[in-house]
Structure formats: C-alpha cells, structure tokens
Amino acid sequence: MQSASESGSLFARLPKAELHLHLEGCLTPDLLVQLAARHGEKLEPEKITERYNTRTFPEFLELFKWATSYLRQPQDYALLVALVVEELRSQNCRYVEITLSVGVMLLRSQNAEANFTAMLDAVQKQLSSDKPKINWIFDAVRQFGPEKAMEVALLAAEMKAAGVVAFGLGGDEESLPAADFRRVYDYVASSGLHRVAHAGEMAGPQSIRDAIEILGAERIGHGISAIRDQALMDLLIERQVPLEVCPQSNLCTGALAKLMGVKHASLQYHPLREFAAWGVPLTLATDDPAMFHTSLNDTYALAGAQMGLTIEQLAFIAEAGFRHSFLPFAEKQIALERFRAEARTLNLL
Numbered sequence: 001m002q003s004a005s006e007s008g009s010l011f012a013r014l015p016k017a018e019l020h021l022h023l024e025g026c027l028t029p030d031l032l033v034q035l036a037a038r039h040g041e042k043l044e045p046e047k048i049t050e051r052y053n054t055r056t057f058p059e060f061l062e063l064f065k066w067a068t069s070y071l072r073q074p075q076d077y078a079l080l081v082a083l084v085v086e087e088l089r090s091q092n093c094r095y096v097e098i099t100l101s102v103g104v105m106l107l108r109s110q111n112a113e114a115n116f117t118a119m120l121d122a123v124q125k126q127l128s129s130d131k132p133k134i135n136w137i138f139d140a141v142r143q144f145g146p147e148k149a150m151e152v153a154l155l156a157a158e159m160k161a162a163g164v165v166a167f168g169l170g171g172d173e174e175s176l177p178a179a180d181f182r183r184v185y186d187y188v189a190s191s192g193l194h195r196v197a198h199a200g201e202m203a204g205p206q207s208i209r210d211a212i213e214i215l216g217a218e219r220i221g222h223g224i225s226a227i228r229d230q231a232l233m234d235l236l237i238e239r240q241v242p243l244e245v246c247p248q249s250n251l252c253t254g255a256l257a258k259l260m261g262v263k264h265a266s267l268q269y270h271p272l273r274e275f276a277a278w279g280v281p282l283t284l285a286t287d288d289p290a291m292f293h294t295s296l297n298d299t300y301a302l303a304g305a306q307m308g309l310t311i312e313q314l315a316f317i318a319e320a321g322f323r324h325s326f327l328p329f330a331e332k333q334i335a336l337e338r339f340r341a342e343a344r345t346l347n348l349l
C-alpha cells in the first residue's frame with residue numbers, strides 16, 4: 001500500500017488529460033493584479049483573497065463575473081492562455097480541451113474571433129516541445145437564453161478548423177430548461193461538433209437525463225447528482241457518457257453540500273468513489289483551478305488521499321481522460337498507446 005504522498009507524486013509523473021477546464025477559471029490573483037494594472041486600476045490583494053473564498057454557487061458566479069471583467073482585450077486573453085499552457089505542461093498534462101466562455105465575451109460586446117485568434121497565436125509562440133495538445137470548447141451561458149447560445153454555436157462552427165471540437169452550456173443550470181436549447185444543440189450536431197453540458201451540478205438527476213436525452217450531450221460537466229438515481233448511472237454506463245468530476249469545485253460552489261443536504265461538506269463524502277465502484281465512466285478535472293485553489297495533480301492526490309480511490313482506479317480514470325476526449329480516432333489511439341506505455345513504466349498497468 002502506498003502512502004498518499006507517494007501516490008501523489010506517482011500521479012504527478014503520469015501523463016494526464018484535462019477535459020473540463022475553464023480558461024477564465026485559471027485567472028490567478030497575481031494575474032488579476034497584472035491585468036487590472038494594464039487597465040489603470042490597482043487591486044488590493046486582500047480584496048482578491050476575500051472574493052476567491054467562495055462557498056456557494058451564487059458567490060462563485062459573482063467571482064467569475066468580477067474576475068473576467070479584467071479580460072478586456074485580445075492581449076489579455078493571450079497572456080492568460082500562455083500561463084495556462086505552461087501550468088498544464090508542469091502538471092504533465094498532455095492533452096487539454098479548454099473551455100472558453102464565448103457567451104461572456106459576447107455579453108461584453110467583445111470580438112470573440114479576435115480574442116480566439118490572439119490565443120491561438122500565443123499558444124503557437126510557445127516553444128516547449130512537451131506543451132500539451134490543445135483543443136477548444138466554446139461555452140454559452142445558460143441563463144442568457146437560447147438566442148445568445150446560438151450565437152456561440154455559430155462561432156464554434158466557424159472556428160472548427162482552428163481546433164474547436166465542441167459546444168457546451170454552463171452557468172446557472174436551474175435558470176432555463178434543456179428543451180429551450182434543443183435547436184441550438186441540433187445545429188451543433190449538424191455542424192459536426194461534439195456536445196457537452198454542465199448538468200447535475202446544482203440540479204437533480206433529471207437535469208442530467210435532459211442533457212443526454214434532449215440535448216444529446218456526450219459528456220456531462222459534474223453530474224454528481226446522478227448518485228441519487230441508479231437507473232441513470234446505468235444509463236451513463238450503457239451509453240458511455242462520462243461525468244467530468246471536479247471535486248474541489250463541488251466543495252467551493254456548495255454543490256457537494258447541497259447534494260449531501262448539509263451546510264458544509266467535506267471531500268470524504270464526495271460520490272466519486274461510489275461512481276467508480278458502480279462503473280460509471282468518469283474523468284477527473286479541475287473546472288476553475290485558480291478559483292478553487294487546486295490543480296490537476298492535487299485533484300488526483302486528493303481523490304486518493306481523501307476520497308478513497310485506489311491507485312488502480314485512479315490510473316483507469318487517468319486513461320479515461322484520453323479515451324473520452326474529442327480527439328479524432330487515430331490521434332486518440334496514439335495518445336492512449338503513449339499513456340499505457342508510460343503507465344507501465346510506473347507500474348500502474
């Protein structure tokens with residue numbers, strides 16, 4: 001039996017994929033100070049620390065709105081993405097699908113295409129040979145409604161050749177029903193993009209069923225309320241629809257506390273272990289790592305040390321990160337082969 005710190009360093013060495021990562025959620029306090037200064041504002045560190053200590057979903061949405069208000073120009077996004085790629089490289093992350101809140105860019109009347117192009121240029125300029133392969137997910141904000149979501153979907157389809165692989169829906173899950181977005185998701189499917197949705201984070205299992213049955217979601221962001229519905233867990237297995245589980249996020253948004261029906265939850269009560277035991281397809285991810293004080297390696301370490309997953313289960317989940325990616329078939333096989341070869345050298349397979 002390995003100790004928690006041994007297993008932590010083991011997973012730091014393992015190649016990983018990250019499938020649920022919001023670019024804007026990587027805005028660290030230091031970077032916010034830098035961006036604010038660019039725009040002529042001095043941010044006090046105490047003010048940032050206070051904001052970055054969320055316990056409820058409305059607090060988190062407020063933080064997201066506030067922090068992203070400092071992303072004003074294409075070069076702000078370029079600076080952020082360069083730091084994110086470097087951070088992922090240091091975490092031994094080999095593949096990432098970065099979610100971009102295009103819905104927020106449009107709300108602020110920004111030129112989303114110019115922002116995206118600046119990010120692609122910034123990534124291109126990074127020379128390290130071991131930087132992760134990046135694809136993109138364009139995300140709409142649910143509470144802004146289906147018409148705004150369609151604008152995001154149209155942009156996603158337009159940018160497909162530049163590496164956009166999917167369209168997603170985030171924000172306040174309880175604001176509008178999935179059925180309102182059926183037409184948007186039908187368009188997304190017809191344009192050859194993959195479909196994802198945040199569901200079962202703050203709402204119950206029906207929200208996950210709707211995302212799958214009505215929107216055709218191929219992966220579910222969070223989905224932790226599936227633990228309350230065994231038939232739904234069986235459906236996830238049958239259709240091989242994975243949950244992108246982000247434990248530290250569930251703690252900081254109050255989603256886990258809500259699921260448990262308690263005021264303050266702790267990770268030991270997270271359903272991750274039960275999902276794994278049931279055979280539900282899973283990936284581990286960080287969601288908004290700077291805002292939730294975590295990293296990909298920390299997430300694996302905590303899943304072992306505090307949520308009771310075995311090394312074998314964690315290795316299986318790490319492999320699933322590549323298996324459930326939206327990489328084209330041939331590229332996926334190569335990524336999986338590489339993963340297995342490295343996992344074998346670490347005695348994990």
Ligand SMILES: [Zn+2]
Pocket residue numbers: 020022170198221287
């Ligand atoms: Zn998310």
